[in-house]
Amino acid sequence: MKRLLILFSALFVFTACTLDNGNPPPIEYTDYDLLYNYEGVNMRYVKLNVIDFFKQVALGAEYGHSAQLTKKWNTPMRLYLAGETNAALEQELADIIHSINALMEADFYIERVNDSLQSNFYVFLGDAQEYTKRFPHTTHLLESNLGLVTVHLNEKHQITNGEVFVDLNRTALAEQKHLLREEITQGLGLLNDIPYYPTSIFYKDHSVITEYMRNDKEVIRLLYHPKMVSGLNEEAVDVVARLIFGL
Numbered sequence: 001m002k003r004l005l006i007l008f009s010a011l012f013v014f015t016a017c018t019l020d021n022g023n024p025p026p027i028e029y030t031d032y033d034l035l036y037n038y039e040g041v042n043m044r045y046v047k048l049n050v051i052d053f054f055k056q057v058a059l060g061a062e063y064g065h066s067a068q069l070t071k072k073w074n075t076p077m078r079l080y081l082a083g084e085t086n087a088a089l090e091q092e093l094a095d096i097i098h099s100i101n102a103l104m105e106a107d108f109y110i111e112r113v114n115d116s117l118q119s120n121f122y123v124f125l126g127d128a129q130e131y132t133k134r135f136p137h138t139t140h141l142l143e144s145n146l147g148l149v150t151v152h153l154n155e156k157h158q159i160t161n162g163e164v165f166v167d168l169n170r171t172a173l174a175e176q177k178h179l180l181r182e183e184i185t186q187g188l189g190l191l192n193d194i195p196y197y198p199t200s201i202f203y204k205d206h207s208v209i210t211e212y213m214r215n216d217k218e219v220i221r222l223l224y225h226p227k228m229v230s231g232l233n234e235e236a237v238d239v240v241a242r243l244i245f246g247l
Contacts, residue, residue: 051241054219057190070232071189074158077110080119083126092177103221120161147179157231174208
């Protein structure tokens with residue numbers, strides 16, 4: 001089973017963003033540390049591993065024509081759930097929102113709303129044909145894909161709104177719960193899949209994982225650090241992430 005994620009970023013031009021100072025003093029944010037205590041492991045190595053993982057999932061996107069720049073929300077995500085649902089999926093959605101919000105230290109958070117007109121993130125569970133009636137440009141994509149996330153950016157590479165589809169007709173409950181978590185998580189701005197770490201929510205092949213592994217949590221948290229702004233290229237990400245971790 002292959003899952004598809006796509007980033008639409010039309011109507012504006014991407015430009016690389018670099019920092020004016022290539023070596024900022026690692027002083028201001030040395031109080032920011034990892035979530036876990038890795039006993040017996042060199043913490044510098046662990047932090048560099050998190051930075052590498054971050055660059056793989058946060059720069060660009062697996063599909064679409066996205067520049068290799070960071071993307072994130074600068075407003076709360078107001079999520080509206082449409083289509084079919086059941087108690088298990090409702091609980092999974094609540095768990096996803098709680099898990100992500102618990103990692104946030106900035107002003108970003110996810111709030112579920114009951115009015116689609118108040119939302120900026122539309123999540124549809126159900127039949128692909130029903131979804132494509134609302135979003136016809138996704139028709140060819142959903143013929144062979146079970147999950148889809150679309151995000152829209154402004155000229156600062158900030159996410160302004162997005163949509164998620166999870167196919168309930170061609171999947172079992174375990175797959176549905178995984179896809180719901182994966183697509184919402186990638187809708188934060190972490191738009192790449194990876195070919196390794198089968199326990200990661202970003203794993204590209206078939207999976208029914210419904211919890212975040214340690215590095216998943218670390219990169220979600222790192223993306224929403226106040227210093228990790230949108231529009232950073234790989235070089236700038238490396239400088240900023242090292243500053244944040246005090247390296």
